[in-house]
Amino acid sequence: MQFSKSTDYALHALLHLGHSERHGNVGIKELSGTLGVSESYLSKIMSKLRQDGIVRAIPGVNGGYELARPADQISFLEVIQVIEGRQQWFECSNTNSQQHSLLADNGTVQRGRERSDNCQCLVEKVMNGAELHLYQYLREHTIQTTLDEAFNRCNNEVNKK
Amino acid sequence: MQFSKSTDYALHALLHLGHSERHGNVGIKELSGTLGVSESYLSKIMSKLRQDGIVRAIPGVNGGYELARPADQISFLEVIQVIEGRQQWFECSNTNSQQHSLLADNGTVQRGRERSDNCQCLVEKVMNGAELHLYQYLREHTIQTTLDEAFNRCNNEVNKK
DNA sequence: ATTAATATAGATCTGTGATATCCATAATAT
DNA sequence: ATATTATGGATATCACAGATCTATATTAAT
Ligand code: SF4
Ligand code: SF4
Numbered sequence: 148m149q150f151s152k153s154t155d156y157a158l159h160a161l162l163h164l165g166h167s168e169r170h171g172n173v174g175i176k177e178l179s180g181t182l183g184v185s186e187s188y189l190s191k192i193m194s195k196l197r198q199d200g201i202v203r204a205i206p207g208v209n210g211g212y213e214l215a216r217p218a219d220q221i222s223f224l225e226v227i228q229v230i231e232g233r234q235q236w237f238e239c240s241n242t243n244s245q246q247h248s249l250l251a252d253n254g255t256v257q258r259g260r261e262r263s264d265n266c267q268c269l270v271e272k273v274m275n276g277a278e279l280h281l282y283q284y285l286r287e288h289t290i291q292t293t294l295d296e297a298f299n300r301c302n303n304e305v306n307k308k
Numbered sequence: 309m310q311f312s313k314s315t316d317y318a319l320h321a322l323l324h325l326g327h328s329e330r331h332g333n334v335g336i337k338e339l340s341g342t343l344g345v346s347e348s349y350l351s352k353i354m355s356k357l358r359q360d361g362i363v364r365a366i367p368g369v370n371g372g373y374e375l376a377r378p379a380d381q382i383s384f385l386e387v388i389q390v391i392e393g394r395q396q397w398f399e400c401s402n403t404n405s406q407q408h409s410l411l412a413d414n415g416t417v418q419r420g421r422e423r424s425d426n427c428q429c430l431v432e433k434v435m436n437g438a439e440l441h442l443y444q445y446l447r448e449h450t451i452q453t454t455l456d457e458a459f460n461r462c463n464n465e466v467n468k469k
Numbered sequence: 470a471t472t473a474a475t476a477t478a479g480a481t482c483t484g485t486g487a488t489a490t491c492c493a494t495a496a497t498a499t
Numbered sequence: 500a501t502a503t504t505a506t507g508g509a510t511a512t513c514a515c516a517g518a519t520c521t522a523t524a525t526t527a528a529t
Pocket of ligand 1: 240245
């Protein structure tokens with residue numbers, strides 16, 4: 148249960164793009180050098196980010212990447228989902244087991260009625276609840292907020308001196 | 309980024325133990341049959357749960373497993389951590405890269421001072437924040453609360469009839 | 470005491486996915 | 500035209516989840 152390195156790289160790459168937005172494009176060489184990852188590998192990641200409309204790619208001489216939208220509209224959640232996929236964190240394996248009957252259909256199977264929405268699986272309820280809870284947090288944190296915070300922190304640091 | 313099946317099994321096994329607490333021990337055969345998992349595999353999981361003091365194991369004839377503590381003191385968080393391990397979900401790979409300097413040491417490296425606590429890495433700050441946020445949620449949900457909710461839901465269901 | 474039932478620990482197998490590299494191709498500025 | 504840059508496919512490696520089998524230790528029942 149860990150975020151993949153790809154996610155790590157993607158976030159750092161986007162932060163770098165957000166930070167040097169004024170300078171225009173950033174080539175894979177610069178990105179690769181900054182992050183300390185091979186160009187080949189990072190290319191794959193950037194490609195994914197492009198396919199999902201998070202960055203733009205300009206091929207050819209002096210090409211490179213740039214953010215496809217303002218940095219405050221790129222949330223951590225979206226980046227994570229692009230790289231890690233959008234599958235649910237908890238997925239029920241065997242809905243046919245007895246256990247399922249115990250937790251989800253208790254009180255309804257005897258009456259032979261179809262499963263009620265009110266009586267849904269409670270394990271999934273907790274886990275999906277946790278997931279949604281986390282999503283809310285990750286949605287509120289964007290590339291921009293992270294960059295802003297970096298500036299504020301370090302400015303305070305300087306002023307305190 | 310998904311919870312492992314082992315976690316799934318562990319949670320279900322514990323819910324089963326919590327539900328049939330009055331009947332005493334529950335053997336691996338019954339658990340295995342209820343969950344639809346092989347005895348061998350489930351044994352490993354139960355063993356882990358025992359090593360961390362979540363269940364007790366009684367070997368020998370009529371042996372089996374039982375909760376080592378009240379069900380309201382076994383949180384989802386603890387079960388997940390026992391099975392998945394306690395490593396952080398986000399772990400910085402290369403603290404030596406230029407990127408690190410940009411985000412974490414901006415404003416401090418020039419002055420040649422040691423890194424300030426106030427100016428810590430912001431990527432980790434967001435990710436660890438998310439982690440702690442989620443932990444809080446998972447700590448509040450225990451085997452007991454889940455069982456209770458199952459009963460309440462289905463009782464309401466019956467009463468409404 | 471013997472036996473059957475049960476949990477435990479170790480070794481091992483397999484498939485899958487993350488990480489990573491290389492190369493051929495397409496697109497673009499100069 | 501040419502050099503530069505991104506893209507996509509193929510491939511290699513490696514770790515780990517998932518799973519099974521076997522031998523051993525422990526206990527209840529006889
Ligand atoms: S109780 Fe829920 S998680 Fe468990 S098998 Fe049924 S649907 Fe799946
Ligand atoms: S900025 Fe943070 S996450 Fe990135 S390399 Fe530095 S310490 Fe690690």
